[in-house]
Amino acid sequence: MHKLTVKISPDGAKTTVGVSGLAGRSCTDVTKAIEKALGSTESDAKTAEFNQQAQVQQKQGGVS
Amino acid sequence: MSHVATVKVTIQDLDALRAACKAAGLEFREGQKTYRWWGTSVGDYPLPEGMTVADLGKCDHAIGIPGNDTSYEIGVVRRGTSYILAWDFYAGGKGLEKVAGKNCGRLVQAYSMQVASKAALKSGYRMTGTKTNADGSVEMVFVHA
Numbered sequence: 001m002h003k004l005t006v007k008i009s010p011d012g013a014k015t016t017v018g019v020s021g022l023a024g025r026s027c028t029d030v031t032k033a034i035e036k037a038l039g040s041t042e043s044d045a046k047t048a049e050f051n052q053q054a055q056v057q058q059k060q061g062g063v064s
Numbered sequence: 065m066s067h068v069a070t071v072k073v074t075i076q077d078l079d080a081l082r083a084a085c086k087a088a089g090l091e092f093r094e095g096q097k098t099y100r101w102w103g104t105s106v107g108d109y110p111l112p113e114g115m116t117v118a119d120l121g122k123c124d125h126a127i128g129i130p131g132n133d134t135s136y137e138i139g140v141v142r143r144g145t146s147y148i149l150a151w152d153f154y155a156g157g158k159g160l161e162k163v164a165g166k167n168c169g170r171l172v173q174a175y176s177m178q179v180a181s182k183a184a185l186k187s188g189y190r191m192t193g194t195k196t197n198a199d200g201s202v203e204m205v206f207v208h209a
Contacts, residue, residue: 003207004189006180010200011165012172015180018068030187031069037183038176039074 004030014042073176075147078125080182081140084174085127089163090138096126099139101152112150114143123150127164127171135159138168173202180204 002021009015015038017031035041075081085092098121105117123139124147136157139150149168151157157164164171181191181204189206196202 001207003205004184006176006184006204006206008173008176008180008202008204010173011167011169012174012176013073013167013169015071015073015176016068017071017180033187034180034183035069035071037077037179038071039076040072041069042072043070045068 002030004034006034015039073172073179075140075149075172075175076145077175077179077182078140078147080178081147081175083178084171087174087178088165088171089130090127090171091130093126093128093137095124096137097123099123099126099137099150100128101136101139102154112148114148115141115150120150129159129163132159135163138164138171169200177202177204 002019005016005018005020007016007018017034017038019030082092101121103121105111105120111117111120119141121139122141124142125140127138127140127149129135136152136159138160139148141148141150149172151160151164151168153161153167156162165173177194184191184204184206189208191204191206193205194202
């Protein structure tokens, strides 16, 4: 089970959308709908957990 | 956290804005074409982005304080597929700021909560908690159903 956290600034002007418990590109699919509904994405940071799947795929020789 | 995105909020969803008004103690005035403000531009502050002096006071809908005929109102001004919120904040907008928040922050925050909730629920998530932090930010947590 993965978790989605939405944090909204006090002035409401900026929102941070984060996913935990999902590795790889599937987490960006999850947040894209929310980001688009809210407005325009200013920055996008992928963490070590995101890169886990990419590294595993590279070792196995697979590409998603 | 595997992925974090920062989004600049723009007003796109009028249903969410209507719900946000209710949550913030404001009234969405459907189809009202003018909003209450000082009435004349004195040029002491920059205009809202996307608006000219001639646009001031005109709107597609308005937002106000229920039962209050003297406080300034917020103009909801359509620009393409989104909306600008315009208001006269001089002297707290004659009480508007107390309800809508500084720079309409409380209203915009309520709007963002509505939009994020709708999008998360549509994607198969359910809300498990909401908390307000000491700095006034709000955190909403969802898990995949």
